Amino acid sequence: RPIGLTMGPVHRPVPHHPMLKTFTQMAPEVLAHLPVGVVRTVFAPRPRIVLANPAAARLLGYDDVEQLLTIDPQTLWATPGDRAFVTAILQAQGQMVDRPLQAQRRDGSVGWLSVSAQAGFNDRGGLAWVDVVLTDLAATGHAERALRESEQHYRGLVESQRDLIVRVDPQGRFTFVNDAYCAMFGKPCEQLLGQSYQPLVHPEDLPATQEAFERLWQPPYRVTIEQRALTADGWRWLEWEDDAILDAQGRIVEVQAIGRDITHRKLTELHLRASMQTVQQFESIINRSPAVTFLWRVAENWPVEFVSEGVRQFGYTPEDFTSGRVSWVGVTHPDDVPRLEAEVAGHIRRGEMEFAQHYRLLDADGQVRWIEDRTIGLNNDAGELTHLQGIILDVTERHRAERMVRQARAKLTGAREKERRRLARELHDAFGQHVIALQWQLQSIRASLEPHADPATLEALRELAEHHTELVHEIRRMSHGLYPATLEQFGLASALTQMVDRHQRNDVAVHLRCSEPLRSVRLGAEVEINLFRIAQEALHNALRHGAPTRVEIALTLSRGTLRLRVSDNGKGFDPAQAAGRGLGLTSMRERAEALNTQLDLTSRPGRTVVELRMPDPRRQTASDAAAT
Numbered sequence: 001r002p003i004g005l006t007m008g009p010v011h012r013p014v015p016h017h018p019m020l021k022t023f024t025q026m027a028p029e030v031l032a033h034l035p036v037g038v039v040r041t042v043f044a045p046r047p048r049i050v051l052a053n054p055a056a057a058r059l060l061g062y063d064d065v066e067q068l069l070t071i072d073p074q075t076l077w078a079t080p081g082d083r084a085f086v087t088a089i090l091q092a093q094g095q096m097v098d099r100p101l102q103a104q105r106r107d108g109s110v111g112w113l114s115v116s117a118q119a120g121f122n123d124r125g126g127l128a129w130v131d132v133v134l135t136d137l138a139a140t141g142h143a144e145r146a147l148r149e150s151e152q153h154y155r156g157l158v159e160s161q162r163d164l165i166v167r168v169d170p171q172g173r174f175t176f177v178n179d180a181y182c183a184m185f186g187k188p189c190e191q192l193l194g195q196s197y198q199p200l201v202h203p204e205d206l207p208a209t210q211e212a213f214e215r216l217w218q219p220p221y222r223v224t225i226e227q228r229a230l231t232a233d234g235w236r237w238l239e240w241e242d243d244a245i246l247d248a249q250g251r252i253v254e255v256q257a258i259g260r261d262i263t264h265r266k267l268t269e270l271h272l273r274a275s276m277q278t279v280q281q282f283e284s285i286i287n288r289s290p291a292v293t294f295l296w297r298v299a300e301n302w303p304v305e306f307v308s309e310g311v312r313q314f315g316y317t318p319e320d321f322t323s324g325r326v327s328w329v330g331v332t333h334p335d336d337v338p339r340l341e342a343e344v345a346g347h348i349r350r351g352e353m354e355f356a357q358h359y360r361l362l363d364a365d366g367q368v369r370w371i372e373d374r375t376i377g378l379n380n381d382a383g384e385l386t387h388l389q390g391i392i393l394d395v396t397e398r399h400r401a402e403r404m405v406r407q408a409r410a411k412l413t414g415a416r417e418k419e420r421r422r423l424a425r426e427l428h429d430a431f432g433q434h435v436i437a438l439q440w441q442l443q444s445i446r447a448s449l450e451p452h453a454d455p456a457t458l459e460a461l462r463e464l465a466e467h468h469t470e471l472v473h474e475i476r477r478m479s480h481g482l483y484p485a486t487l488e489q490f491g492l493a494s495a496l497t498q499m500v501d502r503h504q505r506n507d508v509a510v511h512l513r514c515s516e517p518l519r520s521v522r523l524g525a526e527v528e529i530n531l532f533r534i535a536q537e538a539l540h541n542a543l544r545h546g547a548p549t550r551v552e553i554a555l556t557l558s559r560g561t562l563r564l565r566v567s568d569n570g571k572g573f574d575p576a577q578a579a580g581r582g583l584g585l586t587s588m589r590e591r592a593e594a595l596n597t598q599l600d601l602t603s604r605p606g607r608t609v610v611e612l613r614m615p616d617p618r619r620q621t622a623s624d625a626a627a628t
Contacts, residue, residue, distance in 0.1 A: 037134035041073040061105035078102035080243040090119040112137040164259035186232030202228035237266040315364025333360035353377040370399035409594040439468035492528040513554040527617045530591040537584040538566035538610040546570025565611040572603040
């Protein structure tokens with residue numbers, strides 16, 4: 001559509017020119033002797049003439065049909081207006097009968113022809129082919145009348161357009177403007193004619209406009225330019241298609257321009273460009289960040305659809321993953337894959353769309369790197385989970401530092417427990433034995449004086465002996481508190497059983513619930529002493545401060561997870577206000593961190609729970625050995 005016509009569905013009547021109905025079925029020798037010219041043009045994949053007869057070649061100034069078949073069919077018509085007119089009529093009506101038009105001959109001269117045409121259309125409603133019958137009007141003396149009719153048809157067509165149509169002379173002065181142009185610029189036709197177009201162009205766009213205007217003096221005599229113009233509604237973006245109009249000698253006499261308002265498109269492009277710059281800046285930030293962004297598709301082996309440049313720190317390229325050469329499952333430590341898949345499946349099943357994971361990754365050199373992965377689930381329009389978006393950080397150094405801290409704490413705890421063990425033995429074996437010996441001596445003295453001493457002396461000796469008996473019990477209790485020999489000899493379950501038995505009172509029931517396998521296995525000295533101390537501190541806190549009637553200690557092992565829980569039905573307390581109040585929470589938390597886990601504490605009136613969960617220590621020991 002050279003001049004931007006917009007046509008809706010129309011009824012296309014059958015053409016009345018009898019020649020159009022039959023010439024495509026005529027034998028070649030019949031076509032060759034027809035007195036009128038016939039031409040068929042097709043439009044796919046490009047406009048070209050596929051059929052013509054000698055009369056058509058003669059009318060258009062060509063030596064033979066073969067020369068005519070090589071030209072662009074758009075050049076048949078002498079002016080852009082005629083080209084636009086023919087296209088518009090055929091697109092709208094499907095046919096044209098006896099229409100006088102100016103044809104461009106081979107030598108550049110112009111001749112008047114009577115043109116009848118019939119069009120065929122493709123599935124999209126566009127022109128597929130056009131059959132044309134040409135008759136020489138000059139030979140019949142109708143040229144002058146044809147000129148007037150053509151100008152009338154052309155003017156009616158142009159004036160009805162919503163697009164902007166203007167003509168200017170070689171100096172850029174208006175020689176014609178249509179109604180749409182006058183309406184857009186808010187000026188009458190008389191005020192525009194004879195004036196230059198340049199004052200209406202934005203100063204920043206004027207140099208490019210002038211340069212494009214100068215290019216019209218060179219083949220193909222057509223340019224397209226985008227510019228801002230000062231309209232009645234302010235500055236608007238316009239797109240112009242300019243065609244030079246040449247006379248018979250090939251000199252430019254006028255320039256015809258067809259324009260349309262593209263302000264909305266330009267603003268959209270500007271917004272899009274700004275958005276793209278923002279996206280590029282965002283991508284630049286991501287790619288320079290030590291964090292790595294991934295997009296996994298929820299499918300077998302978690303195929304990677306996007307990964308940022310940061311993945312190069314592990315010795316891989318983004319293309320390694322997006323091409324499928326390397327899979328994320330393939331670079332994850334094989335010992336961690338089952339756990340990760342189970343965790344992800346659990347999060348998805350529970351509808352948890354944001355979660356964090358820690359695991360090991362093997363870099364391109366086979367070295368172990370510890371990863372912190374924060375993942376978000378993405379749903380499609382139907383609400384189905386289709387992708388996981390993750391941001392991962394290399395926390396290997398942090399993991400090593402944390403392990404060193406744990407090892408240092410373990411050494412400190414070991415040293416402290418060793419000293420407690422020494423003190424317990426000294427208290428029990430040395431001081432305790434001396435007190436027992438003194439008790440026996442007191443009893444012996446009392447027995448020897450009993451026949452002769454007065455009752456008051458004997459009563460004083462008896463009370464002194466009782467105090468020594470209580471002192472012996474206290475020494476034994478303190479010795480056990482410093483370091484339970486049962487823990488060292490028989491393990492955690494036995495030590496907890498002994499502790500529960502020692503703390504039974506008439507007003508408080510203390511119970512122990514222990515998984516049967518844990519009664520006969522050892523969990524390692526570090527794990528056992530830390531768990532015992534946590535349970536011991538939690539029990540003492542409950543008895544001292546909670547006023548409970550029931551305390552339960554539970555030690556369970558299920559599905560590879562060891563759990564220690566101390567609960568009571570006392571008055572409770574506010575955990576946020578408990579720090580620094582002598583409840584031993586800091587010590588319990590430090591012991592939990594030494595075991596590479598966390599202590600969970602919840603409390604309210606009637607219910608206080610101290611809980612710790614950790615992987616089976618027997619498996620964890622093997623895993624830590626492999627990680628180092």
